[in-house]
Structure formats: C-alpha cells, structure tokens
Amino acid sequence: MLNVALFGAGRIGKVHAASVAKNSDAQLLAVVDVHEPSARALAEQYGARVSSQEAVFSDASIDAILICSATNTHADLIEAGARSGKVIFCEKPIDLSLERVKSCLAVVKEHKAKLFVGFNRRFDKNFRALKNALTNGEIGKAELLQISSRDPGPPPLDYIKVSGGLFRDMMIHDLDMACWLMGETPVAVSASASSVVDKKIGEAGDVDTAIVTLEFASGALAVITNSRRASYGYDQRIEVHGEKGMLQAENVLESTLIKSTGDGVVSQKPMYFFLERYEGAYASELESFIQLANGKAEAEVSGEDGERALALADAALRALESGQKQRL
Amino acid sequence: MLNVALFGAGRIGKVHAASVAKNSDAQLLAVVDVHEPSARALAEQYGARVSSQEAVFSDASIDAILICSATNTHADLIEAGARSGKVIFCEKPIDLSLERVKSCLAVVKEHKAKLFVGFNRRFDKNFRALKNALTNGEIGKAELLQISSRDPGPPPLDYIKVSGGLFRDMMIHDLDMACWLMGETPVAVSASASSVVDKKIGEAGDVDTAIVTLEFASGALAVITNSRRASYGYDQRIEVHGEKGMLQAENVLESTLIKSTGDGVVSQKPMYFFLERYEGAYASELESFIQLANGKAEAEVSGEDGERALALADAALRALESGQKQRL
Amino acid sequence: MLNVALFGAGRIGKVHAASVAKNSDAQLLAVVDVHEPSARALAEQYGARVSSQEAVFSDASIDAILICSATNTHADLIEAGARSGKVIFCEKPIDLSLERVKSCLAVVKEHKAKLFVGFNRRFDKNFRALKNALTNGEIGKAELLQISSRDPGPPPLDYIKVSGGLFRDMMIHDLDMACWLMGETPVAVSASASSVVDKKIGEAGDVDTAIVTLEFASGALAVITNSRRASYGYDQRIEVHGEKGMLQAENVLESTLIKSTGDGVVSQKPMYFFLERYEGAYASELESFIQLANGKAEAEVSGEDGERALALADAALRALESGQKQRL
C-alpha cells in the first residue's frame, strides 16, 4: 500500500486525490494547502489528515508526494521530496525558468529520486491509440505532424501575466506531445504569433494565437497551432502524415447525438475543457505514477521531458522575437 | 447513509457493487450468492459481510437490495423485499412469465414497495441526449423510430435454451426503449425473424435475427432490428424521424483514432459489448436508484415498465408464430 | 450512332435528353409531348424535331425510344415500341395495374423487344459500390437489410390521388432495390403505415409513413422505411448487415463544409431531392441503356424487374389492409 501526501487541494489536486482513492494499491494520508479549509475539506472526504510541508517530508511513512500547488513552489517541493526519499509526481511545469529546472533536476539526479512530470495528454486513450499505431509502423515513417490545440476561452489577464506566456504555459503540452510522438527532439524551431483574440493579451506582453514549426533530424516536420479561444469547446486534435498513410486523433464529443434539420446535420460539440476531456487521462496518469512508486514501472514522463519541453518553449519565444529560425 | 445488500456476485453484481462504493450516500453491507467464494471475494473487496437471504430480509438495518442473481430468483426476491420493507433494484427481467410478473407486482403494490427495474440503456448519455432533444420538441412530433441492436456474437446454446428467447431476452431492452422514447405504448405489433446466423439456434426453438414493427395510437411507427451477431462489435443505435428533423444516437467507438491508407479511411470499432458501452449508464442507473431509495426521486424505471416490455415481447412472439399483426 | 425519340418533355425527359446529347454514340432526333411548346423548346435545344407518336413508330430511322410521359401512357407506348422494333427505355412504373403490366410484358416478349425500366437508383455510385462490396463477399452472407427512403416533402394531394399510393409510387424503388441487392425475391411481406405527416393524405386513401418488412428464402430479412417528409432534405440510405460485417451507403451532402460553433458541429444537409441526388445515376442509367440499344450489353433492369416491384407493392398493400403477413 502506497502512502501518498498531496500538496495543493485545488481543482487538479482534487482530481488526483480521487484517483488515489480509487486505486487499491494506494491511499491518501496527508493534504497540504496554504488555504487550510481547502486542505481540510479534501482530507475529510478521503479520510486523510491535514498536514504541513515539514511534517510530510519528515514522515517516513509517506512514500510519495503529488505536487499540485502553485507553479512557483514546484521546484522547491521536488527538491525537498528528493532529499527526503519520496517518489514525486509534479504537475507541469517544473518551473518557468529553464535554469531553475536544471538545478532542480540536478538535485533529483543526485538523490536518485523518482520524478514523474504531469504531461497528462500522453495518457489520453485517443492520443495513445495514435502513438501505438505509429510505433507499430502502421503508417511507416512519420513525415508531417500537425497538433491543433485551442482552449475554449482565454484565462484572466492576471493569470496570463504570471503564466510564463502562451509558449511556456499552453504550448508546452504540445511541444512535449510532438517529441513523444515523433520519438525525436527537434533541431530547429520557428514561430509566428499575434494577439488577434484580445489586444489586452498583447499589451500584457503575451500572444493568444500562435503557429510553431519544428524540424527534426530525420527530415520530419511538425506544426503546432494554438489559440486561446475556441467558441465550440476545447479543441484537441493530432494528425500524423507518414510514408504509408495518415493517423488522426479527433475531438471527443459530448455525446454521439446527431440532429438533422433544415439547418443542417448537427453533431455535438467537443467536451468543454481539460477536466472533462482528459478525465480518463488523469486517472491513467496516476495509475502509471502509482506503478512507478510501487516499483512496477519506469516513469513514463521524466524530469528531462519537462526540461526539454520548456527549452523548446523558450526557443520558440526567441524565434518569435528574432524572426530567425532557432537551431538547437 | 443507505445500507445495501446485493444478491448475486457475478458480472453485473460486481458492476453495481462498485457503483455503490463510489457513491458517498450508500454503502454495501451484505453480499449473498449461492456460490459462497464469489460472495466472499466481493464482500471483502468492499468491506461488506457474506450473508443469506433470510438474514438480509430480517435485518432492519438493510434499507435496499440489489437483485443481480439468476432470472428465476427475481420475482421471489422482489416479493420478499417488498414484504420486509426494502427498496428494490432488480435486473431485468422480473420473470420470463407474464403471469408471474403480474402476481409479483401485485405483491409490490400491496406493500407499497419501491421497485426499480434495471433497463440500463435509458441511462446511456447518448440515448438520454436523444430523449431530451425529443422531449424538448427539437424535431417536433416523432413519426418513425428505428432501433438497431446487435450483439457481437451469439451466447452459448445452453443459455439460449433458458433465456426465454431473443424477444424476451434481448429485444426486451429495445421494446422498453421504444416505449420510453415515444412516450406511448404500442397498439399493434408485427414480427419477422429467422435463424440465419446459426441454424442450431433455430433447432433450439429460437431465432437470431429479427425485425419487429410497432404501431402507436398517434400514428407513429417504430421498427426494431436485432441480430445475435455483429462482427464489428456491439451495435447500438437509435434514430427518430420527426416532423421537423431527425435525431440519431450513434455507436460509441473505442477511440477517435482514424487511419487513412491505401485501403481507405478507417475509424475504430464500436465498443465491444454491454459492459464497455454501458459502463457510464450502469453508474448513472445506480445513482438514480440510490436517489429513489433515499427518497429524493421517483423510480425512473418501474415494475410496470418491466411488465409492459415483457408483454410486448410476448406479443411479438405471437405475431411471429401466427403471421398476424397483434393488436394490443 | 443511335437515333433516339423522346416521349415526354417534362422534368425527367429533359434529364435524359441531356444525357443523350453528351453521349457520342447517340443523338436525339424527335421529341413528342402533348404540350407542344414543351416539345418544341426541348427539340430546339438539341437540334431535334417535334414529332408525334404515329410518326415515331413508323419512322425506321429511329432506333430507340425514351418513355418519360405520364404513367398511364407507358404500357401503350411500350407495346407500340415493341411492335415497331424500337429499343425501349421506360420510366417506372410500366403501369399501376399488375394485370396491365403482365399483358404489356407479354407483347414485349412476343416481339422479343429490348425493354429497360428506369429504376435509376441502381445506378447511383454509392449504392453500386455497396452492391459490388456485397457481391464480392466483403461481408459474407447478407442477413439484414435496412433501406431508409424519405422525400423532402409530400407531393400535392392531386398527385397523390392518381399516384397509385405510397407503395406503388414511392416504395416501388426500394422494393426493387431490396431485390437487386439481395439477389433474391421475397417470400413474405408485412406492412405498417399511417398518415402521421398529413391527415389529408389519409383522407385521400393513402399513407405517408410506412414500414414494410420482407422475408427471403435464405432467412435474410429486410425492412424499408418510407416517409413523405424529411425536413433536412432527401434521405436515401441503405444498410446491409451480414455475416462478416456491415455495409452502409450514406446520404450525399451538399458539400463537405463543416461549421463548428457554440451551437455544435454542423455538416451540410443531404442534397435536396432526386434530381440533385441522382444526377450522376440518371447519366449512368442512360449510358447503360444506350449500350443495350447498341447491342453492347444486356438490359440492367428488365421488364420483369418492373413487374416484380409492383407485385411486391401490391402485396404490401394487402398486408397493410389485412394485418396478415402475405406469403408470395
């Protein structure tokens, strides 16, 4: 039985707490949150105790930690977890600074700690089916990857200002997805972007619509398109064109209902946002983490994966600012 | 907190036990099964005790029973439950004999017992979306209903011999669905059927492929097609044609992956069978039952619904045997 | 070069005249219509002459006739064509009376005339692809056929009164399609119908919504659903369920445009009505007829096919009136 402590009792912390509860190999022992009532409510729901950072890291009965707190606490918590011998699950990103990520991963390495970074989309059953088909050679060599990723609407400007920007906050998922699917790290990055959705996002120093192109040593190319707005719901599609064919993972719709009237043939919208669309992915992700913690599997997403995605986001930003393709 | 006892620790009993465990308003107290090791395994998994019929019905602390045992035990358990004041969930059918169903429901009525019959498909989110659109008048008056229902493969001949036949065992779901969707009870039934899938099914006195047509007093018509075989998986589709348009609930596919090659554009198969396709429906169904048991809602499926579906199956059988449309 | 005379310069006559013009193996010589200006306009467009029945049948330079005039003229024109040695294309039906069809076909047989009946849907590329896949054994033995056929709206009541009724006027296409696809003639017919679309249709002695079930000697079953109304356009779909899978020919949409907004994911409607949907089929049909007339091919649709479809429509009507399955 794996004993787990949770940092952060917010939206995503609750998702992972529920996954732990459903898993017969793990149990939630402690919840830590700067907002004590949130910690208490979640702890009570699952029969856990409210705790503190110090108590968790000094408690030898706790095997694993789930870091779902604010981004600026991630790297410190990872290091503390590594030093106290915990198996660590950390929501993306490790940090918004590539330097800080590197120093943090050095500590992880030094203590030979097990670290799993929460790129949840790798666990979506549709994308996984695409990855499996690709790996099985069903379309031969991959030549051209297209990732479309659009949020239903922009986050508050206050969030955007501390988010690290669209490339580090939103596209980082797609950059990881591109590397994971292609089984390669890009050798060049180009970027175009604008704030066509909301000028205030531009005034805040960020963009809301972006196209990033990746080149791989194999000659394969990839393009990621992002938008902070999709009036029809959360748009999450992947397409790989290859030697012998094409693979597409389409949106997951709210239901299979189709209505035909004089206005046309109407299918349902994509599921609203990440909590709905990736509900199953979050559960699979945590199962994978619990297997890692119980020594039954390797980390499916490593700290280095988190570092690579951030490095690509930084390169995209440099490409955007300079108008020059960035060679890596 | 609702205290629940479960009769039958088989495939479907396990599904409902898991739903009870996930519901914070209910808990599983007792499991009864003629095969004691099955009862024990399931009881241990959820911290319940192994029990007996007598003990359950004489235990005042048990509020509700889930009847998931063999069909020929259903009516007796319902009656015992009604007499001892339990709220009753019973998997379909109540019984294969319409006379027995009537006598059983008389006991239920006499004791003013709450009875919920497990027509799980009404709780499928896709069919429910269709029902809601229909009720909301999105296509006006319903005129023509088509239900396609095909199992991935025939059950063993031994099962077929005791199943009551395709109409009572398989189509009974579709007959209930037709009445529920149309909000009417048919006034006439016709039937055509054959054993084109497997002659041995015909030799056993049953059919494996069937078309049943229903007529409603409103002038609306319905047709149900059933097959014991669908090589591409569990085929469960509904289409309603109405005054202002058409509603279709399509199959739920294994994933959204599409592969395009020289052979065509290949989507995934429908989910394999009822446990996969109706996983969410089973959970919603039990939530609805727990709400009934906790006095928060009426029975969404009543004993009379169970009786009506069986009466229609019997009428379809008479129509098949006589070649004469049966007026009800 | 095949010399062709056309009877009937209406909507469908124009379609066939255009097909003749495009075909380098045939030319339109004469047009006959009781409404002389219509005949004149069409004749002028294609460089043909206005003519009369007598002139056509006594003109040895005319090889073939296309009968697109009113239904009650078909049988007489066929007989006159047969007697004067013309190759004959006749729009469905040969006649609304089965007796008259039989006497007409006796004349055709006596003169060994070549007769091609215009069941245009057999030439639709989508249905033909389905037929080919079925014939190639791609789903093994056919077990269950579903034909959905719905017009965008009911014809005028005046037409309905002389149409022969829904079974002989509209479903006759689907009855022919069922026989052609299955490669068998049904052994039993059942029917349910109502006038749920428009009571006046019922008062005129006809129905507007119908379900007809066919049984074949092989054990295969078929169901045809018809409606005189489809608010979303002309609904023409076929589905065959077989031993190893299912074949579906879906509607042809106005374009491939899909619009996703907050209201859903909207595809285009099916093409409006038969002239749009079957434009290609009409052209292919006439190519096939010209090949017949030029001795390069057999009649793809024979007079006997026309007779069979009408006999099935009559049987469906008897089944509807009696409530008794009609064995053939």
Add this chain to the structure above:
Amino acid sequence: MLNVALFGAGRIGKVHAASVAKNSDAQLLAVVDVHEPSARALAEQYGARVSSQEAVFSDASIDAILICSATNTHADLIEAGARSGKVIFCEKPIDLSLERVKSCLAVVKEHKAKLFVGFNRRFDKNFRALKNALTNGEIGKAELLQISSRDPGPPPLDYIKVSGGLFRDMMIHDLDMACWLMGETPVAVSASASSVVDKKIGEAGDVDTAIVTLEFASGALAVITNSRRASYGYDQRIEVHGEKGMLQAENVLESTLIKSTGDGVVSQKPMYFFLERYEGAYASELESFIQLANGKAEAEVSGEDGERALALADAALRALESGQKQRL
C-alpha cells in the same frame, strides 16, 4: 456565341475543351498543339479545326483563347493574345520568373486585355461554401487558417527539375487560396521543408514536404502543409478558425460507402487526384471565364493574383534558404 481557340491539347486542355462544348454560349473553333496528332484528335471530337499561333492571333473571328500549353509558352501567348485583342484564360503559372510575370502583366495592362488565371481550386464547391460562410461572417473574424495539400505521389524527377520547385509548382495554389480566403495579402512568410519522401528530390535541389507560415496585418495567421505523397489519395483540406467558430472543408470521398468489420469502420478514400477531385471546379471555372469573355462578369482570378502567389512562393523559398522570416 463566344469563339474559342485552345493552345495545348493535353490533359488539362481536354478538360477545358469539354467544358466549352457543354456551354451553350461558347464553341471551340481552333486547336493548336506542337504535337499535331493531339491537336487533330481533339479538334475532330468537337468539330473544331487544327490551327497555328499565327492563324489564331490574326483571326478576328476568334474572341478568346485558352492557354493550356507548356509553362514556358504562357507569358508569350498572353502577350500575343493581349496585343490581338483576345480574352485570355491561362493555366497557372503565368511564368516561373517573377520578372517575366511583371513584364507580361505590363503588356496586358497596356492593351487593357482581360486575363483570367486558372487557380481552379477557388471554384471547388466545397471551398467556395467555406469562403461564402466566412464572407457572411458565420465565424466572425478569421484568426487561424490551415491548408493541407498533399498529392497522391511525387511527379517524375524530370518534371521536378523543370517545375520551379514545390513552392512555385504545388504550393502556389495554396498561397493563392490563403490570400483569397483571408481577403488579405501576407506581410511575413516563414518556411520549413525537407525531402523526407524521396532523397532524390532533395538531390535535384527541391523539397517534397513543407510547412509555410503566413502572417497577415490583421494579426491572423495561416499555415500551409504540403507533401508530394499521400498513400490514401489526393488530400485537399482547408480549416479556418475564427472569432465565433471554425469552418472546415473536408476531402471529397470516392463514395459514401462505409464498411464495418472486425478490422474497423472503413470509409472510402479521397478522390484520387486533381482531375477527379476538381472535375466540377474546372467546369465552374470555365463558366466563369466565358461570362468574363461575354462581358457578363469580372475576372474572378486576375493576373495580379497570379503574380502575388508567385511572389509569395519566391519569398517562401528565400525564407527556407535563409532561416529568416521574410517581411513583405
């Protein structure tokens, strides 16, 4: 009646000759081809005469010319046509050299000649439906355009060597499409490309797989992906993401047949190549040209449109070579 002369009796010349024949407002008078037997065969089919450049340009009875000959003859023929007062249809490109295009268009302008450039895809009914929906404001302001354009297989190396390269030969269609749909000319162009399909294409100095990103002054972005290979057929899709939704024009499939078996749910492939996919577009394009020539409409595609697309292709090539975004 418009009298038309055709230069070039090859594949595309035949397509346009057939369109002229079908149009009641135009007739083909003369055919010119360096390969005299080709000219003769086509002329005979449509009752035209074989002619020469000199004869066509000095023949006052010829109103319009269709230039379907080799690319290196286009600009000279356009100039000759302009000088002799013909209305001119020219297959793309006007020339592979931007300088030559400019000097040619200067001659056109000087003689106030009417010139129509054959960007046939603008006339595809699916893309036109998308353009109309966009123009009607159905998704508000356009923000993100994606054009996927892939040929079924690479052309012969000999062709590639004289083609001007993928950007000028193949992507030029997509560059025109992007400008036409967005109603803007890009202000910046980036490019990534490789020869991952066939190294020999790279050795010949060209690429076979490419991603080009366009930026517009409005803040909108566009990405074009091209591949010389699509094992599943001709892949021609467009997607526009906007303020209020998304528009997608999907591939046109060979038929609507869907086959479901144990291997999945198989739809048909996209139509094989441009002659099949754009058959209707070619016909509409020539109708539009004939309307221009008859003074009933303006040129839907102008010489300047041809120049702009080539300038963008050249800019994409410079971006690829330099790794630097090209500002225009």
